[in-house]
Amino acid sequence: MANNIGRAWREIATAGTLKAKLVILLYRMSTLWCRRNPLLRLTGLPFVILNKLISECLFSVEIPHHTRIGYGLKIYHPHAVVLGRDVVIGENCTLRQGVTIGNVTHRDGTTSASPVLGNDVELGASAIILGAVTIGDGATIGAGTVVTKDLAPGAVAVGGGFRLLAARGDQP
Template identity: 45%
Template sequence: MLTVFRFAAWLQRGGVPLLPRFLYALNRVLFAVVLPPTVRLGKDVRLAYSGLGIVVHARAVIGDRVRLAQNVTIGGRSGHHAVPVIEDDVEIGAGACVLGPVTIGRGARIGANAVVLHDIPAGMVAVGVPARVRPAPQAGAMPP
């Protein structure tokens, strides 16, 4: 699935007219993932369950070593031209939505089914609807 995406993106950058669109449609039908060839995708990105149900805006930027669980939406918001920027080493839980002109900082974690509408600082955890920021738990520490 990511191989098909990367090939389509390479063809898109090379100016090939129709084949990238066909490969995008192939990915959508075979893997149920909406990953346009114009998305800027970093190295070692992992999509759970072959990207099942993942939707990514065509102008989104996703950094290196990002993990996306199933049914994640990274998209725009009405009234905003800018779309999400996901920095390196971010984990996004199942069903989460990252919408609008949002930057998710390096090493942040987004909980399952969270709806992120504001920037998340590096190394923080965001949970809830709408998502609220909390510090990441320390290794071995018991939650309150």
């Protein structure tokens, strides 16, 4: 636990702006609510509420406490970021403003699994990742790119060309 606290403080110290530091701090503290220890759960409850009030209502950044995010997260210009509750993000990932990562609700009411991102993944502004996709370690997703298919480690997905490939059903 002491190791995780140290990693969290280093993550927050390097997060950039005060707004980014606050968003990451509130997320990390709200994850205490998911622990089995009753004392930690009780400690985490106020941060779940603060995460909702400050991050979501004030900054428009939705990172539920159920989302699993590795240490080293960086959020540049944290505004309009939406992560689904079952999303898994690896270590040292970078998100920019307007990023959306989540599952897909089908017409029949069923939902897909949520995306899983590897380590060192970088997402440009307004990038969208939807559905049961896996993004490999070191992948880069450009600004405004919609990803609905798996990406190999180190892959680069950018703009309209990638959307066209995904729309035709081809593998990128």
